[in-house]
Amino acid sequence: xxxxxxxSGPLSVPEGAIASxxxxxxxxxxxxxxxxxxxxxxxxxxxxxxYSNGDKEDGRFTAQLNKASQYVSLLIRDSQPSxxxxxxxxxxxxxxxxxxxxxxxxxxx
Amino acid sequence: EAGVAQSPRYKIIEKRQSVAxxxxxxxxxxxxxxxxxxxxxGPKLLIQFQNNGVVxxxxxxxxxxSAERLxxxxxxxxxxxxxxxxxxxxxxxxxxxQGFRETQYFGPGxxxxxx
Numbered sequence: 001x002x003x004x005x006x007x008s009g010p011l012s013v014p015e016g017a018i019a020s021x022x023x024x025x026x027x028x029x030x031x032x033x034x035x036x037x038x039x040x041x042x043x044x045x046x047x048x049x050x051y052s053n054g055d056k057e058d059g060r061f062t063a064q065l066n067k068a069s070q071y072v073s074l075l076i077r078d079s080q081p082s083x084x085x086x087x088x089x090x091x092x093x094x095x096x097x098x099x100x101x102x103x104x105x106x107x108x109x
Numbered sequence: 110e111a112g113v114a115q116s117p118r119y120k121i122i123e124k125r126q127s128v129a130x131x132x133x134x135x136x137x138x139x140x141x142x143x144x145x146x147x148x149x150x151g152p153k154l155l156i157q158f159q160n161n162g163v164v165x166x167x168x169x170x171x172x173x174x175s176a177e178r179l180x181x182x183x184x185x186x187x188x189x190x191x192x193x194x195x196x197x198x199x200x201x202x203x204x205x206x207q208g209f210r211e212t213q214y215f216g217p218g219x220x221x222x223x224x
Binding site for chain 1: 142149150151152153154157164165200207209210212213214215216217218
């Protein structure tokens with residue numbers, strides 16, 4: 001079983017819509033979770049991280065964490081064509097970051 | 110602030126050859142990571158250094174991969190001999206320390222193709 005699993009893509013949304021990305025993790029010792037965005041051929045860049053249950057908002061992005069359900073999500077509001085990328089979910093446990101395979105999002109103009 | 114630097118950016122070698130990658134982390138960052146990212150997958154941690162000591166190398170194929178971080182700054186990752194399945198992007202990342210809120214910053218990566 002993979003430590004971090006993401007909903008299979010690709011995900012296609014129209015411009016201005018909400019993109020919803022989901023991630024589940026198996027290691028209950030995971031302390032914090034990170035969402036990275038990776039454009040094709042580029043390296044991952046951090047969007048946001050979350051370590052407490054509940055919601056965390058940053059601009060058009062909202063991360064949600066539910067430790068009881070071992071579930072993390074990322075909502076992208078008012079999606080823009082520039083949001084088209086692969087989104088990587090990662091969980092941190094014992095200083096080690098484990099990544100999911102990523103979900104590719106395409107925003108249609 | 111300068112980001113994580115890596116070189117070379119691209120490398121093509123034949124199987125059984127050797128190759129080395131170099132990484133210079135963000136100034137002041139004590140923790141350095143090497144990841145392998147195969148096409149269509151998320152990055153996989155190969156080795157993690159705290160200053161010049163190894164914190165985790167459990168997923169490093171030690172029969173062919175080696176890494177060092179002399180003086181706690183720059184790091185090199187070596188593959189000897191390379192196999193076809195080593196074709197991937199090798200990402201170096203660094204963070205100020207290794208706390209649970211620490212952000213890892215990634216370099217541009219080295220794309221390796223083994224023929």
